[in-house]
Amino acid sequence: MAAPHHPLGPVVPIPKPIPSSTDLEAIVERYRDLRLHGLKVDPEAFTSLYEDEVKFPYKTWQSRVENSIAKTLVAVDPETNQRAHIEEKPHAEKLSSHSASIQRLLRQEWLGIATIIGPVRFSEQSDDAMAASVKPQLHTAFIKDGKYQIPDPSTVEKEDLSDTHAVFLIVGLFILPQARRRGLAGRLVEASINYIREEARRKKVCKAGISIQVSPTNFAAQALYQTMGFHVSEKAIVMNSQQGEEEYVMGLEMEVNLGSEF
Template sequence: MAAPRLDTDEVILVPKMFSPPTLEQEVVNRYKHLRLHGLKVDPQSFSATYEDESKFDDDVWLSRIHNPVGKTFAAVTDSNTQSEASTTETLVKTNGANDALQRLLRKEWVGIVTLLGPGVFSRPNEGVATGLNQPSEVFIQNNQYQIPTTTSELGDLSGAHLVYLVVGMFVSPSGRRRGHGQRLMEATIAAATEEVRALEGSKVSITVQVESGNLRAQRLYERVGFKVVDEAVVIENRQGAKSSVVCLELEIDLSA
């Protein structure tokens, strides 16, 4: 049973623009540190590897935060390291950061997740996009993930069935069993739903792929409403290695 939620625990959307910009490097460092930590301690949960991503320079990490079709969320809690907290507190005060950015920098990052999209599964009077059988296939073609285009390139989305992909989900072992994973997923679901409403879409699907055998992650997604739609999806990474994953989806009808 998860521990009771603490007021110090929250999920914050990582900004793409920083005011002042001098704090950008601090955010990049925190994102990079937690991502690499995840690749090292939980390699089976990712299609990427620690060996590859540990070689990335800061421009690559920054490009992920700036991704125009991505929203990254961080689960944060009060830091247990007083010396680190004091140093960050001085940095934040000196730069006069806004409230959300202050909380991102003052607290310890214990989890991250990224929401990519939207992609179009179907449009009114056009039906389902050619060759697609289910929403998850918007992002998987020829056994590889496809990067979605920006909403400005998708045209009129009124009445469309839009799809999002959850990637990079990780909660540090030290932060587990405190509800961080569920709060991260609730934040992505809320963000996708809010955006589709703003775009006047009729339906939103959120899809995620889990390594076969990763029952802990699968249970988390099912707990917030996801359902298994395919138990044998083959994904090929950049190096050509293939793995079998379970595909889960959550569908929300906004037309009612």
């Protein structure tokens, strides 16, 4: 995907694989630090808790960055250069887009992140006999027993999604408080939609949708997503928290136009 640009900060996808173990560790650490910061200062933006994730070992964070069915997009500040000691490439040598993304992620300050999970097959038929007449919502493709289930990459990668209805999930959207009101959240959502469109085309699906869940009190996020074309599918989805308690989130979704850019 060609990362869209914005005068206040381009969006850079975390590429896979990252050949250098040193670069990988640095990117994993930056991802971990930004997510933990988000969980701490803006907990309502997430369905997880800081107290739980701060205990995760490095391998857990690495697995998130390297997950083959997940794509994390980073909003960076192009004015920063935090790794000045990195060896400069000769001007005549043009970096590949893969290498250029790694260099930018290492050099520039991270202002925000969003992660896309999927695609997974979506069934338009309800498994619940009591609700057979009700069309399932997109988020049901990722929920089992009231909890979000991240699909097994090895299973999803082998599945042929040609001519199917596929669904993607956008999670963990967060912008540093000091970088808000600059349009970065919208740029991350826009870049996510464009990535999903290209991935759906690559998988040759016939229909693609996106699901997002937000806190019912996160009115700013709700307004942003609706501005970007999402509609509210359910105002109170019952889920289980990390502590096993019931909690409610609002579901938003949209169908992706596979024929044109966002």
